[in-house]
Amino acid sequence: MTNQDVVFQDMGGIAAALPGALFACRGAAGAVSSSLRRGGAYGLPADDECLGAPAAGGRACTSWVVEAIRASSPTRCPAVDEHAAWTRRHPSALGSFDDIAVAAKGKKVVMFMDYDGTLAPIVTDPDRAFMSAEMRAAVRDVAKLFPTALVTGRCLEKVYSFVGLSELYYAGSHGMDIKGPSSSKPMKPGTIRTLFRLTPQPFLPPNFQEGNNKTVLLQPAREFLPVIDKRTRVDYMAALQAYRALVDKTKATPGARVENNKFLPLCALQMRRREVMTLQRWSPLAEQVKAVLRDFPELKLSEGRKVLEIRPSIMWDKGRAVEFVLKSLGFDDRTDVLPVYIGDDRTDEDAFKMLRKRGQGIGILVSKFPKETDASYSLKDPTEVRFTYLAWQNESLTKLLIPSVMEFLHQLVHWKRRRSPSATRRPRVQ
Numbered sequence: 001m002t003n004q005d006v007v008f009q010d011m012g013g014i015a016a017a018l019p020g021a022l023f024a025c026r027g028a029a030g031a032v033s034s035s036l037r038r039g040g041a042y043g044l045p046a047d048d049e050c051l052g053a054p055a056a057g058g059r060a061c062t063s064w065v066v067e068a069i070r071a072s073s074p075t076r077c078p079a080v081d082e083h084a085a086w087t088r089r090h091p092s093a094l095g096s097f098d099d100i101a102v103a104a105k106g107k108k109v110v111m112f113m114d115y116d117g118t119l120a121p122i123v124t125d126p127d128r129a130f131m132s133a134e135m136r137a138a139v140r141d142v143a144k145l146f147p148t149a150l151v152t153g154r155c156l157e158k159v160y161s162f163v164g165l166s167e168l169y170y171a172g173s174h175g176m177d178i179k180g181p182s183s184s185k186p187m188k189p190g191t192i193r194t195l196f197r198l199t200p201q202p203f204l205p206p207n208f209q210e211g212n213n214k215t216v217l218l219q220p221a222r223e224f225l226p227v228i229d230k231r232t233r234v235d236y237m238a239a240l241q242a243y244r245a246l247v248d249k250t251k252a253t254p255g256a257r258v259e260n261n262k263f264l265p266l267c268a269l270q271m272r273r274r275e276v277m278t279l280q281r282w283s284p285l286a287e288q289v290k291a292v293l294r295d296f297p298e299l300k301l302s303e304g305r306k307v308l309e310i311r312p313s314i315m316w317d318k319g320r321a322v323e324f325v326l327k328s329l330g331f332d333d334r335t336d337v338l339p340v341y342i343g344d345d346r347t348d349e350d351a352f353k354m355l356r357k358r359g360q361g362i363g364i365l366v367s368k369f370p371k372e373t374d375a376s377y378s379l380k381d382p383t384e385v386r387f388t389y390l391a392w393q394n395e396s397l398t399k400l401l402i403p404s405v406m407e408f409l410h411q412l413v414h415w416k417r418r419r420s421p422s423a424t425r426r427p428r429v430q
């Protein structure tokens with residue numbers, strides 16, 4: 001065992017997960033190492049005598065070393081401490097699966113998942129953010145047992161083209177465009193307003209679309225259609241004015257990309273190359289976007305993962321979308337329902353916050369790093385994998401590398417199947 005092994009072991013492997021911390025901790029390791037070198041002089045065995053080999057007489061020195069480190073190492077790596085404290089506040093949903101299972105006992109679990117960064121890894125080209133076949137199978141298995149919704153900033157068509165599972169609810173464009181599973185019943189006109197106890201509300205125009213298409217459940221962003229319609233009536237090209245202006249303004253910035261996510265003019269401005277992700281380039285770009293938006297007071301700007309998102313400034317977000325799906329499932333006033341939301345981005349915080357406010361449900365943040373969050377639990381990024389034993393093959397257990405989100409979904413499915421082995425059909429949607 002090397003000096004650094006001792007240090008990392010003491011750090012519970014966290015340093016390995018934290019590139020920044022690793023750098024900081026190497027300093028700590030160095031400090032420990034030099035204190036060990038001084039060890040002999042302090043009456044402890046010198047590290048050369050001790051580390052990696054039993055001392056004279058066969059006595060292992062590792063415990064001496066660890067004790068020496070503990071006693072003489074006044075400073076732990078702050079980043080590691082911070083990560084450990086964060087993990088105590090937001091423990092791993094896998095490590096705490098038993099607690100989650102206790103909370104779910106006797107309740108109807110409803111699953112909500114974000115797409116980018118949760119089910120699919122973040123990649124530079126948004127058009128190539130595919131989910132793996134294994135992840136798709138895991139989501140499908142979950143959807144067979146629990147009502148399941150995808151809540152995403154992407155437009156419905158795009159996310160559906162990636163996921164392709166007709167049994168899910170999809171809340172696209174940050175929940176501004178919600179569709180039920182193909183088997184769900186269309187809602188009677190007026191249902192949504194009744195469910196939300198809404199008379200004319202700023203975020204629901206009197207003529208918004210509701211239940212008049214078999215699968216579209218709600219499009220609150222249609223409030224903005226008159227604005228766009230007016231423009232389109234005057235000049236069709238003007239409907240795309242904001243989109244065009246953004247494309248135009250940002251075309252000189254290498255790596256910048258404007259995406260059209262439907263509701264409405266568009267939505268994401270992304271820096272696709274590592275070299276342009278610097279503050280010096282990012283800030284002027286953000287200024288350009290803000291300048292364009294001054295002409296569009298009905299749109300607002302928010303920031304996601306390396307992305308500037310533009311949305312209608314209406315009171316609607318992923319939290320509202322989750323509430324809407326729960327209501328449309330008939331679960332609104334029920335205490336025997338447990339919504340579980342897994343997401344990675346700032347916009348998912350609206351959903352975590354909503355669950356916290358309801359005092360019902362479990363938020364799980366997917367993240368590599370400690371982050372301010374309203375989620376209760378955490379899971380690792382989809383690019384981070386861990387070994388898991390999946391199945392017996394050729395008389396031995398097969399050890400596979402799978403992302404923790406997928407592993408969590410597997411555990412949920414196993415848990416449900418263990419509890420009700422006959423539960424293989426999709427849950428009935430009311």
Ligand SMILES: O=P(O)(O)OC[C@H]1O[C@H](O[C@H]2O[C@H](CO)[C@@H](O)[C@H](O)[C@H]2O)[C@H](O)[C@@H](O)[C@@H]1O
Pocket residue numbers: 114115116117121122123124125126127129151152153154259261267268270304305306307309345347
């Ligand atoms: O709500 P989400 O499902 O998380 O979607 C929000 C945005 O996700 C996409 O951008 C993110 O993923 C891209 C592909 O991995 C990545 O290139 C980008 O940096 C991320 O921010 C999507 O492109 C946006 O349109 C969505 O708004």
